[in-house]
Structure formats: structure tokens, C-alpha cells
Amino acid sequence: MAHSGPMTDWRKAKLPVFAFLAPATIIYSLFMIYPLIDSIRLSFYAAPSGEELAFVGFDNYRTILGDPDWSATFWNSFWNNMKFFAVHMLVQNPIGIALAGILSLPQLKFRNSYRTLMIMPTMLSVVIVGFIWQLILSPVWGVGTDILDIFGLKSLFGPWLGKEGSALITLSFISVWQWVGIPLMLIYAALLAIPDDLVDAAIVDGATHFEVFWHIKLPLVLPTVAMVSILTFVGNFNAFDLIYAVKGALAGPNFSTDIMGTLFYRTFFGYQLQLGNPSLGATVASLMFLIILAGVLFYLFAVQRRLARYQL
Amino acid sequence: MMTKNIRREDMSRAVIVHAILMTYTLVALYPIFLVIINAFKTRKGIFRDPMGLPNAETFSLEGFTKVLAKSNFEVFFFNSFSVTIITIAVVLLLGAMAAWALSEYKFPGSTWLALYLAIGIMVPIRLGSVSILNLIVDLGLINTLTALVLVYVAQGLPLAIFILTEFMHQIPKDLKEAARCDGVGEFKIFFAIILPLIRPAVATVAVFTMIPIWNDLWFPLILAPGDGKQTITLGIQQFIGQYVTDWNAVLASLSLAIIPIMILYLIFSRQLIRGLTSGAVK
Numbered sequence: 001m002a003h004s005g006p007m008t009d010w011r012k013a014k015l016p017v018f019a020f021l022a023p024a025t026i027i028y029s030l031f032m033i034y035p036l037i038d039s040i041r042l043s044f045y046a047a048p049s050g051e052e053l054a055f056v057g058f059d060n061y062r063t064i065l066g067d068p069d070w071s072a073t074f075w076n077s078f079w080n081n082m083k084f085f086a087v088h089m090l091v092q093n094p095i096g097i098a099l100a101g102i103l104s105l106p107q108l109k110f111r112n113s114y115r116t117l118m119i120m121p122t123m124l125s126v127v128i129v130g131f132i133w134q135l136i137l138s139p140v141w142g143v144g145t146d147i148l149d150i151f152g153l154k155s156l157f158g159p160w161l162g163k164e165g166s167a168l169i170t171l172s173f174i175s176v177w178q179w180v181g182i183p184l185m186l187i188y189a190a191l192l193a194i195p196d197d198l199v200d201a202a203i204v205d206g207a208t209h210f211e212v213f214w215h216i217k218l219p220l221v222l223p224t225v226a227m228v229s230i231l232t233f234v235g236n237f238n239a240f241d242l243i244y245a246v247k248g249a250l251a252g253p254n255f256s257t258d259i260m261g262t263l264f265y266r267t268f269f270g271y272q273l274q275l276g277n278p279s280l281g282a283t284v285a286s287l288m289f290l291i292i293l294a295g296v297l298f299y300l301f302a303v304q305r306r307l308a309r310y311q312l
Numbered sequence: 313m314m315t316k317n318i319r320r321e322d323m324s325r326a327v328i329v330h331a332i333l334m335t336y337t338l339v340a341l342y343p344i345f346l347v348i349i350n351a352f353k354t355r356k357g358i359f360r361d362p363m364g365l366p367n368a369e370t371f372s373l374e375g376f377t378k379v380l381a382k383s384n385f386e387v388f389f390f391n392s393f394s395v396t397i398i399t400i401a402v403v404l405l406l407g408a409m410a411a412w413a414l415s416e417y418k419f420p421g422s423t424w425l426a427l428y429l430a431i432g433i434m435v436p437i438r439l440g441s442v443s444i445l446n447l448i449v450d451l452g453l454i455n456t457l458t459a460l461v462l463v464y465v466a467q468g469l470p471l472a473i474f475i476l477t478e479f480m481h482q483i484p485k486d487l488k489e490a491a492r493c494d495g496v497g498e499f500k501i502f503f504a505i506i507l508p509l510i511r512p513a514v515a516t517v518a519v520f521t522m523i524p525i526w527n528d529l530w531f532p533l534i535l536a537p538g539d540g541k542q543t544i545t546l547g548i549q550q551f552i553g554q555y556v557t558d559w560n561a562v563l564a565s566l567s568l569a570i571i572p573i574m575i576l577y578l579i580f581s582r583q584l585i586r587g588l589t590s591g592a593v594k
Contacts, residue, residue: 010419016498020413024406024469025429031466032432035440035447042442099336102329114333116581118340123577125527125545128569131552132347135562143346143362177340230434238436241529245549261438268442269534282442289439296434 040289042282053279060283074287076255077263080168084259085236087172088179093228095176096183101213103184104191106199115188122181130245133174137161161246164256171257175242179235183228190224191217223307230299237292240265260288344570351375351560351567358559375564379551382561385568387540388547395457395543396525399464403521406465407472408510412502414473415480416488426477432470437463438530448535455538463531468521475520479513480506515583526573544569 010017043060045053064070102108103115121129137144137160145157160170194217202212218225240261243251249271251258266274268281349365350358357370364370379385414426437444444463445454453459483506491501532546542550548569555561 010417013417013498016502017413017417017419019499020409020502021425024410024473025425027406027462028429028432028466028469031444031447031462032437032440032470033428035437035443036435038443038446039440095336099333102332105329108329110330110333112582114337116578117337118333119581120344120574120577121340123523123573124344124570125529125573127527127529127545127549128566131548131562131566132343135559135566136343136346141359141362141559146363177343180340234434234436238438240438241527244529264441278442278446285439285442289435292435292439 036289039282040286042279043286046279060280061287064280064283064287073255073258073263074284077251077258077260078291080257081237081239081259083168084172084175084239085233087169088176088232088236089229091173092176092180093183093225093232096180096228097187097218097225099180100184100188100191101217103188104217105209115184119181119185121178122185124178126175126178126241127245129174129178130242133177134161134246137170162253164253167247167253168257171242171246174246175239179232182231183225186228187221187224190221194220223304226299226303226307230296230303233295233299234292237261237288237295260284260291264288344574347563348567348570351563353560355560358563372560375560375562376568378555378558378561379565379568382555383547383551383565384540384542385547385565388542388544389572391457391541391547392526392544395460395464396522398461399468399525400518400521402461402465403468403472404514404517407469407517408476408507409502410469411473411476411480412506415477426473429470429473432467433474437467441530441534445534455536455541457536457541459535460531460543463535464521464525464528468525471520472517475517476510476513479510483509515580515586519580519584 042053044055044057046056046060047053064074099118103111135141135143136147139145139157139159145154148154148157158166160166198216199212202216203209207215237260239259243257243259243262244265247257247262249262249266249269251262264281264284267284268276268278270276346363350362352366352373352375353370354372354374357364357366357372361370366372410429414422414429448454448459448463451459453462487505487509488501491505496504527545528543529545529549532543536542537546548565551565552562
């Protein structure tokens, strides 16, 4: 936190400082920090056959990672989530970076209109986006076939959302369609912050706009690219709404679209004949917390530090 | 001759650039457009000519009449609206107060407190849902909009405090010092001088607080799924689940959810982008 000059001495204003900080700190601690810590605590407790909660050590973790049924479900949702994340990294972020690069070209007309319109899907609810695509891809309506027919690709159309082999990838692409706006906005903002003289000098030397982007601008915005990646990771491993809206809590067909968020929901609330189990739910949430924490720490210590050195 | 060639090259490059941008804009907008035009058609029109605009023969509002008759759309809307507005107001006020204390006064542990308050930017509040539900049940707030507001305030505060703290560092020192010399109290300095000054950051914070709340499905599903308490996202999810086969009603309900957000976005998009590009978020 960079601050020029000495700040006001707090001892002259103890009461105001306390009064300014207390409300936010209390609500945040009570409804965010306490539940996160208490969830981790709950993951070490169980209430067999509806009795009082009792401490059971790592039993819940042993159930989820050791029991054949549970561990198969858990690792299935974990790897599905990794695929979901991989599609975002390989498709969403490159498209976002490319569009941001094009939008930041000098003397581009209608720049603001393009940007405003391209970000539109990002503003919509994930649930609404899920339903929009469910309709368009529905073989009953047939508009998907009509659109492919324009390009002569009618024969490629299939019930992608309903097939075990393609449902997860299709949902990943729907999510990419919605969230391209985030890398687009953040990287565009970072590109605008690059001083003009750096770019002008290269252009005078005869570099093309593509070369300028690839060799000068992109390396300069790498810290933002890294930040976008970690935001994508956290967002993906916390996703739920899209799968739940399109496929329901069972994440069908045959759990092929099950990710950590839907597994957490089912474990916590139950489904069909299986009753919900808050302790096992808290255990799944704690495992999700560990995965997200591992990603954030990797970003802070490996990626960001290396990039900071690179910048010098 | 030479300049002519360069100009022609510039022209063809501009054509390619605009072709790429227009193609992507079409990809982003056409699905939304398709849903909205079909919401204004008869069932026959929806299936016979899905890509055509509604015309005299196919135009119909039956989907909208059905949605308004069979669901409490106005109630969903009102619920989402009140939850969002109250949350934004509370987040802005409490966030600005905390940000002011963190940026203006140096006290023991201030850096640690700032870090503590920033945890929530990276750690999703959803992971605490099991305990949040217990807590809300203990407080007797289950199936109330108050429960949603409390959770959303906690969710929105970390980013709001972070953005506003950065912003408050830019407020000139002379302003505050002059007021202090005149003997103005610390509370009055904040409410009369600082609060009006942060208006440019307000739009950014409001948008970043609003979008995840308005669009959230998780907490309404867990904390307030009861009749009459649904937010718009949950209400539509339940309505569509019930009327899957009624294409008119489904398309109309989606349009009713999309259109207000699109209008709000078009009004505020300039402020949102300005807030982003002026370095308020980095």
C-alpha cells in the first residue's frame, strides 16, 4: 500500500476510526470468515443416525477420498472441472486477449460500440445464458440446424447437450461464450495503460501492428493475463449455476457434466433417494477450498513473483 | 504512387479488422436476439421460421400473457430489485467508511486488517454455505430477503473496500488538512467532504456489486427458495422447470429477464468501462 507522507495519527481519533471500521468488519467476519472457518470445523464432525454432532477426525475425508463410490464421484467431478477449466484457458482467454489487442489498435472506428456489444453476454445471468443455449441447441426447435445450414454444415448438428461424450465440452463452450468479456475488459484496460511512445518508436522502425502486439504489448500485460487466469481458475472451481440450470443437480447424462459445485450441492442437500449430509457437504467444500487455495498460492508465489522479476 | 499503395493496404487491413470484430459481435449478440424475436411470435411462427422477424401473421404476445398470469413475475422482480438496491447502498456506505479509515489513519495492525478484509476477494463465500445456512436458521431469518442482503453485503464488501481504498489515496491532502485546521470533526470530514468526492468510484463499485447479486442462483436456492421470496433468477429457473414444453412462455420469460438488464447495461456501460480503464481496478 503506497501512501505518500505520514497518515493522520489515529490516537487523536480513536472513536471515529473504530466507528468507521466496526460495521464492515463485523458483518464480513460474521457472514463470510466465520462460516468459512466453521465449515472446515464441521468437516471433522458427523451426526450418525441423527444424533448429536460428534468429533470424528478425518473420517469424512476418508469416506470421500477412500470409499469406492464416493471417491469415484469425487474424482469424476474433479477431472470434469479440470476439463471445464482447460477449455476456458485455451479458448476463452486467447479469444479475449486477441479481441482486446484488436480493439486497442490506433485509430479504430466504432471501438466503444464493439466493446460494449461484445461484453453484453457477460452481464446476463448464468441461468438465463444456460436456457438460451439449451433452446438453440435443442433438436426439437431446430434453429441450430438452420444456422449451421447457412454455412453448409447442417450434417454436423447433433444433440450435443444430451450426449455423454459431448455435454461437458458443450457446456464449457457456453460458459466461454458468456465470460469472454472478462479477459477482454481487463486486458483491454491494461493495453490502454501502455505509454504511446513505446509503441510509436517501434512503428517508426517499421514494425507491423501484429509484431508490436506480440513483442511489446503482450509481454507488458502478462501480469494481467496471469491475474485473469487465476480469476478463471477460482470462478471455474466455484461454478454451479450453469450445470444446475441446464442439467439439474444430477449433472447428467450419467454424471458426465458433474463438477465440484454440483457435487457440493448434492452432498449437502441430497437428491432423489439420498438424504443430504451437512458434514459431508462441509467436507466437499473444504476440499474445494484446498484446491482453490493451492491455485491462488501457486499464482502468488510462482507466477506473480516470476513476472515481477521479468518486468524489471 | 507510394502513398496510394500504403493507403490501399490500410484500407484492406481495416476491412479485415472490422470483419473480425463484426463476426464476434454477431456471435455474442445473435443468440440473445434470437430469443427475443421469437418471444413475440406464435407457436407456429417459432417452429416454422425461427430465424425470421415476427410479422403480421406470426406476431403474438401470448407468451408474455401466460408468464404474467402463471407466475409472480412482478414479485420476483421486486424481490431482486430490493435485495440488490439495499445491498449496494449498504456496501457503498460501510465499504467507504472502512476504506477511509484504512487509507487515512495509521494504527497498529492496519495492514493486517486490510489483508484480512481482502481475503474475500479470492475465496468464494459459497464454500461457507453449510455454516451460513445454520447461522441463518439460528437467527430465524430463513426464507427472508434479509438473509440474502446480509450474505451479499459480506460478499460485496471485500472488493468494494479494495477499490475505494485505492481511490481514496488519490484525494488531495490539502482538503482534509484545511478542514481539520478549521476544527471540523472527523465524522463530518468523512460525511461532508469525502463521501461526495468518491462519486466517480461509486459507479464501478455498484456495478461490480450488482452483477453477481442480480444473477446469483445459489443463495436464493439455499436461503430463500420459498413462495413469494424468490429472486428473478430463481423464479425463472423454477418457472422454466415447470413449463419446459411451453415454448412461448419459456421464450417470453427469458426475454423479460434479459431486456431490463440490457437497458441498464447500455445506460451504465460508459461509466463501467471508464471506471475500469481509469485504473480504479488493477
